[in-house]
Amino acid sequence: GDSVTQMEGPVTLSEEAFLTINCTYTATGYPSLFWYVQYPGEGLQLLLKATKADDKGSNKGFEATYRKETTSFHLEKGSVQVSDSAVYFCALLWASNTGKLIFGQGTTLQVKP
Amino acid sequence: GAGVSQSPSNKVTEKGKDVELRCDPISGHTALYWYRQSLGQGLEFLIYFQGNSAPDKSGLPSDRFSAERTGGSVSTLTIQRTQQEDSAVYLCASSLEQGYNSPLHFGNGTRLTVT
Numbered sequence: 001g002d003s004v005t006q007m008e009g010p011v012t013l014s015e016e017a018f019l020t021i022n023c024t025y026t027a028t029g030y031p032s033l034f035w036y037v038q039y040p041g042e043g044l045q046l047l048l049k050a051t052k053a054d055d056k057g058s059n060k061g062f063e064a065t066y067r068k069e070t071t072s073f074h075l076e077k078g079s080v081q082v083s084d085s086a087v088y089f090c091a092l093l094w095a096s097n098t099g100k101l102i103f104g105q106g107t108t109l110q111v112k113p
Numbered sequence: 114g115a116g117v118s119q120s121p122s123n124k125v126t127e128k129g130k131d132v133e134l135r136c137d138p139i140s141g142h143t144a145l146y147w148y149r150q151s152l153g154q155g156l157e158f159l160i161y162f163q164g165n166s167a168p169d170k171s172g173l174p175s176d177r178f179s180a181e182r183t184g185g186s187v188s189t190l191t192i193q194r195t196q197q198e199d200s201a202v203y204l205c206a207s208s209l210e211q212g213y214n215s216p217l218h219f220g221n222g223t224r225l226t227v228t
Contacts, residue, residue: 004155034216043117043219044156044204089156100146100169101217105155 002027006090006104013080013111021075021107023064023090031092033066033073034101038087047088080111115139117220119205125226126195134190134223138207145188146217147180151201162188195227
């Protein structure tokens with residue numbers, strides 16, 4: 001079945017470092033791909049999305065490019081801040097008639113000043 | 114405006130007891146989802162509602178789990194005869210309509226602990 005695999009955390013970085021969180025997926029066909037973020041004490045919220053191959057989603061300095069050839073959707077940010085500390089979830093949507101998302105296990109990011 | 118509201122925020126119950134978890138979606142959102150987040154696990158899909166109907170119940174782990182939605186709004190997830198493996202954070206989400214153009218809005222979850 002469809003699945004999402006993320007790199008294990010926690011990822012610990014110093015402020016202004018470059019961030020990459022890897023995400024790969026398994027799906028029949030071409031799903032839409034998402035990154036959700038969960039800040040401490042808050043609910044999950046959509047960070048960015050891409051709906052077809054080669055699309056780049058971006059928001060708040062984060063970017064991810066839908067790579068069909070490698071079935072990947074890696075999350076990147078050029079310069080992280082302490083306020084980016086959160087849990088990041090990669091997700092795919094295949095059955096768009098239901099809106100059901102399949103999530104990865106989440107990656108915890110800790111940014112130190 | 115108000116987001117997705119879940120209650121209670123925390124629930125501790127004894128093994129074998131029944132629990133009810135409540136979700137108030139964003140007003141006007143027709144689609145509602147329940148997920149479960151266990152320690153070290155990703156988010157596990159449980160059930161999806163479109164209006165009051167549940168076209169996809171495929172994620173409910175056993176017949177001890179059930180959910181209903183009334184008036185196209187509030188939803189209740191019921192777990193009967195709770196077991197320790199039911200301990201998790203139960204998340205509810207709603208969206209304006211089904212499909213990838215309507216992002217899911219999540220509540221803060223109910224943390225369930227079965228002792």
